[in-house]
Amino acid sequence: MTLLKFLSRSSGCITSAETVMLEKQSLDEFLSNIDKGKAIIVSLSPQSRASLAVYLGISPLQVFKKLTTFFKSLGVKAVFDTSCSRDLTLIETCNEFICQYKQSQLNIDEKSNPSLPMLSSACPGWICYAEKQLGSYILPYVSSVKSPQQTIGATVKHHICQKMGLRPDEVYHVTVMPCYDKKLEAARGDFVFEMEQGDANKNSLRITEVDSVLTTGEILDLIKLKAVDIETLDDSPLDKMLTNVSEEGYLYGVPGSSGGYAETVFRYAARMLFGREVEGPLAFRSLRNMDFREVTLEVDGKVVLKFALCYGFQNLQNIVRKVKMGRCDYHFVEIMACPSGCLNGGGQIKPKPQQSPRELLQSLETIYMENILVKDPFENPLVKSLYDEWLDHPGSEKAKRHMHTEYHPVVKNVTAQLHNW
Numbered sequence: 264m265t266l267l268k269f270l271s272r273s274s275g276c277i278t279s280a281e282t283v284m285l286e287k288q289s290l291d292e293f294l295s296n297i298d299k300g301k302a303i304i305v306s307l308s309p310q311s312r313a314s315l316a317v318y319l320g321i322s323p324l325q326v327f328k329k330l331t332t333f334f335k336s337l338g339v340k341a342v343f344d345t346s347c348s349r350d351l352t353l354i355e356t357c358n359e360f361i362c363q364y365k366q367s368q369l370n371i372d373e374k375s376n377p378s379l380p381m382l383s384s385a386c387p388g389w390i391c392y393a394e395k396q397l398g399s400y401i402l403p404y405v406s407s408v409k410s411p412q413q414t415i416g417a418t419v420k421h422h423i424c425q426k427m428g429l430r431p432d433e434v435y436h437v438t439v440m441p442c443y444d445k446k447l448e449a450a451r452g453d454f455v456f457e458m459e460q461g462d463a464n465k466n467s468l469r470i471t472e473v474d475s476v477l478t479t480g481e482i483l484d485l486i487k488l489k490a491v492d493i494e495t496l497d498d499s500p501l502d503k504m505l506t507n508v509s510e511e512g513y514l515y516g517v518p519g520s521s522g523g524y525a526e527t528v529f530r531y532a533a534r535m536l537f538g539r540e541v542e543g544p545l546a547f548r549s550l551r552n553m554d555f556r557e558v559t560l561e562v563d564g565k566v567v568l569k570f571a572l573c574y575g576f577q578n579l580q581n582i583v584r585k586v587k588m589g590r591c592d593y594h595f596v597e598i599m600a601c602p603s604g605c606l607n608g609g610g611q612i613k614p615k616p617q618q619s620p621r622e623l624l625q626s627l628e629t630i631y632m633e634n635i636l637v638k639d640p641f642e643n644p645l646v647k648s649l650y651d652e653w654l655d656h657p658g659s660e661k662a663k664r665h666m667h668t669e670y671h672p673v674v675k676n677v678t679a680q681l682h683n684w
């Protein structure tokens with residue numbers, strides 16, 4: 264169960280306005296926008312590709328190419344890969360971490376003005392919990408970098424649509440994600456901007472970075488609805504404008520099926536702060552369970568970097584408790600609400616009959632890295648060109664405006680609480 268479902272059942276803290284917004288994110292809405300003549304752009308997550316690949320018995324790259332054929336037959340204009348925007352997210356997170364780490368070294372009284380640990384921000388289930396249940400004591404520790412979904416949303420609506428000769432209001436941007444929590448994320452007011460219409464009254468339009476989120480399971484429903492035999496469809500060339508494809512046909516990626524935040528930031532910090540190149544796989548040690556692991560870097564016998572992966576609600580509560588008591592000695596924690604991370608999200612395709620959830624998860628973990636070329640995000644040529652053409656450099660004013668966000672403690676409304684009694 265994702266945190267969104269947990270919270271909605273346990274505390275009534277999904278507002279009625281949010282419920283209405285979520286209802287708009289459906290297959291019917293997606294199909295009706297195609298009929299309205301909007302330019303539809305679909306951005307596909309790597310976890311969704313893996314889920315469909317296991318279900319269909321083909322590779323994730325074939326899934327991508329055949330889904331491109333399928334979506335374009337419905338009238339979709341372009342199909343992108345959110346791994347590309349994830350690299351942008353990772354670079355901004357690396358940059359933010361270095362600043363925070365240096366700040367923590369300068370803070371004379373680190374206890375009263377702490378800047379670490381930095382807690383990752385890509386999981387909306389975790390963010391929803393932090394804002395609605397934990398509030399002001401935890402939010403200053405959460406990275407300000409948007410998730411890959413919202414990063415690709417900002418990139419499409421602020422930059423790519425212009426390159427395609429379209430206005431943001433002419434584009435309907437849909438992401439395909441492993442969980443329902445992403446729908447709530449897309450509906451946040453923080454991810455809406457105003458655009459002047461250019462008429463005499465100077466009226467403005469409200470533009471949403473991501474107009475709709477469909478889960479992997481909903482894409483399978485769409486395939487069934489259209490009675491399409493995906494395996495027999497031709498492969499289409501991939502849209503390279505926002506998809507990292509190497510000359511050999513591999514997709515760029517990072518280790519870590521939930522984004523590789525801890526891994527990427529750890530290597531970068533080791534190099535930038537201590538001049539150490541960390542070669543080979545990182546030596547994560549399991550603590551309480553496989554969903555709570557840590558890795559350290561020692562210099563001259565002293566631990567200088569201590570990072571953790573923390574997945575699932577129980578492990579997450581443990582970290583939160585330590586932060587509250589001022590006893591969390593991690594520098595960075597990659598937090599994901601789902602046990603085993605995003606491959607196990609609530610929107611993924613369910614196990615087939617005779618297949619246990621554990622078997623399915625193992626298949627997903629095996630297939631996830633298929634067709635992937637592991638690359639340093641800083642070496643991604645598409646991301647370099649996004650900085651050159653649009654964002655200037657990591658941490659620039661433009662990058663802060665488009666790639667970062669803010670979190671807000673949510674005061675529960677009395678009606679919602681009473682309703683829950």
Ligand code: SF4
Nearest residue numbers: 386388442601605608
């Ligand atoms: S861990 Fe991943 S799949 Fe689960 S709620 Fe968070 S973002 Fe969604």
